[in-house]
Amino acid sequence: MDLNLRDIRALVAVAEAGNFTRAAERLHLSQPALTVQIRRLEETIGTRLFDRNSRNVALTPAGRELLPLMRKSLHDMENVLRDARALGDGERGTIRLACLPTFAASVLPELVIGMKREVPRVAFEIRDVVASTVNALVRNEDADVGLTGGEVSDPMLEVLHTGVDRLVAVCPRAHPLAKKRRITLDDLVRSPLVLTAPGTSVRAVVDAALSETREAPDISCEPTYMMTAVAMVRAGLGITILPETAREVRAEPGLIVKPIDHPAFVRPIAIVKKRGRTLPVVTDRFVKLMQHAVVTA
Template identity: 70%
Template sequence: MDLNLREIRAFIAVAEAGSFTRAALRLHLSQPALTVQIRRLEETLGARLFDRNSRNVALTPVGRELLPVLQKSLREMEHVLLDARALSDGSTGTVRIACLPSFAASLLPDLVRDFRQQVPGAVFDIRDVVASVVNRLVRSEEADLGLTGGEVVDPSLEVLHAGEDRLCVVCPVDHPLARKRRIRLENLVGYPLVLTAAGTSVRAVVDAAFEQAGVAPVLTCEPMYMMTAVAMVRAGLGLTILPGSSREIHAEPSVVARVIDDPRFVRRIALIKKRGRTLPPVTEAFVTALAPALEGTRKGKGK
């Protein structure tokens, strides 16, 4: 049985108006066209819905039973259509994004706020995790977007936009490095370091830089989170190296950050999705809003 929305609307209009003529005017149809729609619905249902003569129209017992059922069904189907249109035009929907913690705590909140001012129906499902987990969540389609760090070599992932984040050494305000105008890798050698744990995108960049220089860092602690690393610097356990975009390095007044003037201390970042997958319209719109922020990191803004 194939029920047609137009035919259901026609039935309800006639039932509520008590007249084919008035119902046809309400629906902007000719009376013969309306009659055809009612006849088709009756054929589909296998029952007569109206008793009619030259003077009036009355619902049959079957019509009376069906009227509230079809009214409810029509309301539900119209809500489905409205929801579908909202999803398709990007005015509502959920943006599922996995992203680096440094991005989640710095650029993302303002971007989400500004985007929701333009698209109040947008909802955000945010997973702030290390780069390897970002890639896995996008690959498994648990997230539609990923803001990841390092080179993207997985062929199942597509880079939508790319940027970069220069790394900084974070030290106490009275540390000798705090007074230097330019800091290079050789200035870091010999100082105890608090480095984020293996598997983080920042640690991968730092390890590669020291390896290329042929020296080994002096490690004291390996926390997972940047805020913990900053707290350990404050406690005198060593220096740390963090992205220039991270808010953690500006939240503690007893430490300062100095950009490392070395191209090896640059973390590549990329906005990714699963290759071959279509993004929801609301997510596509958020990608458009994200692009200028990533372009800003590529140009060295916001460091």
């Protein structure tokens, strides 16, 4: 028979009370039940732990040596039990999130602050990466939940919530298109473009929209990161197309943001988890906060 939490509590209680009756009252047990429990414990360990007489009990030398170890074990096991209950109640834990950089740099900080107000003992592991990497991290269980872009077709991923991210054109204030109220598809095709690299969710939306025109777009460069695209626009290499929620679009005072007059310039976004996996309770709570922050179509 293995030692368990009740056995250790019984030994510590009897040692501290010096009496089976008082120890039984503390543990809410009958005295005979406690006596049987201590006897079983001694049989399991293979040595007598208490010397008994009609009035009190005293630890044997073996019992005195074991008591500090049992107290430490009891403390550790009670902490484990307390932490396990907190995990089960969603009152602590680590939220492992993979998400698009636009989300990480816009609404995520406020969501993290709000979550920490609700659950002070929550921790975060955040990976801000492109959509394909978000999907891979969730699929490989390196993240429990992800906020990804584009259509989710991976059968291993379950979509928890969907929304949209509208795309806008970003150009220098001196650019001819900066004077227009709205930019058309033809305007974009006739201008040099700084587009995010192929394989990114934004680029997939842009390529699909531009495919409706007969003219081939003039792509001047294809950076991976949005901040690099903004820097390229500032340098005069063209205009870029980025999500409206991206803070990069307003990072430069010399640039201006213009809406695009075409319904195709909308990026689908989704909150996903691995199919068949149960989210930690604290992560499930955070997903509900994320759902309120995602713009629905």
